[in-house]
Amino acid sequence: MAWWARGALAAILGTLAACSSPPLLPREPTAPATPGQPPVAAPAVAVARWVAVDWKDLPGWGGDDLMAAWPALLAGCQRPAPGWAEFCARAALQPPADALEAALLLMKHLRAWRLAADGGDTTGLLTGYFEPQLTASRTRQGAFQWPLHTLPADPALRRLPRRDIDGHPRFAALELAFLDDPFALLQLQIQGSGRLVTRDETGAERISRVAFAGHNDQPFESVAKALLARGELVDASWKGLSDWARRNPAKVRDALAVNPRVVYFREEALPDATQGPRGAQGVPLTPGRSVAIDRSVIALGTPLWLESTEPLSPTPMRRLVLAQDTGGAILGAVRADLFWGWGDEAGLQAGRTKQPLRLWALLPEGLKP
Structure with a gap:
C-alpha cells in the first residue's frame, strides 16, 4: 500500500x-x-x-x-x-x-x-x-512399494489397523498408486491431501490430486516420537525419517505399525494446477x-x-x-x-x-x- x-x-x-x-x-x-x-x-x-x-x-x-x-x-x-x-x-x-x-x-x-x-x-x-507433491507409480515396481488405498466399502475392512492392512489380499484391488518412500506416504496421510506425479504408457507426465476420503477410526500415534524414544532417530524431520528408512529397510514396516491410523484417498483430476485442495468449507485453499x-x-x-x-x-x-x-x-x-x-x-x-x-x-x- x-x-x-x-x-x-x-x-x-x-x-x-x-x-x-x-x-x-x-x-x-x-x-x-x-x-x-x-x-x-x-x-x-x-x-x-x-x-x-x-x-x-x-x-x-x-x-x-x-x-x-x-x-x-x-x-x-x-x-x-x-x-x-x-x-x-x-x-x-x-x-x-x-x-x-x-x-x-x-x-x-x-x-x-x-x-x-x-x-x-x-x-x-x-x-x-501444505499439500505434498510426490512421484508415484501406477504399479508396484522397484522402489515403489508403498501403496495408497481407496476407502473400503466394507466397514469391518475399513477399520483394520495399519499392521493388518499390509499384505491383506482384499486391499490389492483398492491400490491407487505406489510411492517410493514410506514416510512420504505417512506425510501424505498426515497432511490429508496431495498431488501425485505419474507417467502414462507413453511416458508423458500427469499430475493428479488425491484427496481425503476417510480413515480407519484408529488412534493416531507418532512414529517419529517412538523412534526418538528408542534412540534410533536424532533428526525427526521428514528428511531425517526418510534417511532412517533408507538405512533400516528391514525395520520400516514395524516402525510404521506404531501408528495404527490409516487415511484413505480418492483421486481427482487437476485441471488447474494453480488451485489448492478443497478445505472443510468446500472451497479451494489459497496459499498463505x-x-x-x-x-x-x-x-x-x-x-x-x-x-x-x-x-x-x-x-x-x-x-x-x-x-x-x-x-x-x-x-x-x-x-x-x-x-x-x-x-x-x-x-x-x-x-x-x-x-x-x-x-x-x-x-x-x-x-x-
Whole structure:
C-alpha cells in the first residue's frame, strides 16, 4: 500500500471507535472435516472470549496487501455462513480497485473482535501445513512399494489397523498408486491431501490430486516420537525419517505399525494446477491466506486478522486470512494452521511454522459471535 494510502487509512482509523465488551460464548462442538492433521473427534466445546475492538487496535492494519487475500475471501463467499450473504454480495458486485478500497470496504461493513481463550489469554499458536507433491507409480515396481488405498466399502475392512492392512489380499484391488518412500506416504496421510506425479504408457507426465476420503477410526500415534524414544532417530524431520528408512529397510514396516491410523484417498483430476485442495468449507485453499481453525469457536468462512512472525524469523507476519479448513490438532480460540501451498518449498515453510499467534475475527455489523 502506498504511503499516501497508509496515511489516509490512518486518518480514517483515528475517527473510528467501537464498543468493547467481553462476552463468554460457548459454541456447539463440531467434528473436524478435511484436516491438515488426521481428523479426530472434537473434545469438549471450546470456550472463547470475544472482545469488540477498534480497527486501530489491529496491529499492522493498513500494511497488508489485502488484494492478495481477496480471491480467498471471494472463494469463501461461494459458501457464505449465516449472516454473510449481504456482505458477500457487496464484495462481488463492488470489487475494490486496490488495497485501500479493500480496507475501507471491510471497515465499513465489518467489525473487529479480538479472540482470547476462556482464561483471557490472547496469545496462542500458529502452525503450518501444505499439500505434498510426490512421484508415484501406477504399479508396484522397484522402489515403489508403498501403496495408497481407496476407502473400503466394507466397514469391518475399513477399520483394520495399519499392521493388518499390509499384505491383506482384499486391499490389492483398492491400490491407487505406489510411492517410493514410506514416510512420504505417512506425510501424505498426515497432511490429508496431495498431488501425485505419474507417467502414462507413453511416458508423458500427469499430475493428479488425491484427496481425503476417510480413515480407519484408529488412534493416531507418532512414529517419529517412538523412534526418538528408542534412540534410533536424532533428526525427526521428514528428511531425517526418510534417511532412517533408507538405512533400516528391514525395520520400516514395524516402525510404521506404531501408528495404527490409516487415511484413505480418492483421486481427482487437476485441471488447474494453480488451485489448492478443497478445505472443510468446500472451497479451494489459497496459499498463505487460508487457515484451519477450531470450528467450535470460529465459523468457516470468517475473515481473520493474524499477527505472528515469519517462520524462523523475528519479522512480523500480519495479514488477512480466511478460516476455510479444520484440523484434528487445531483446537482452541487462538489457534490456526496456515496453508502454505504445495511442493517442497511449501513443505519447508510448513515445517518451520510454529510460533506465537494473536487473532482478530472480522464479522458483519449486527452479527454477534
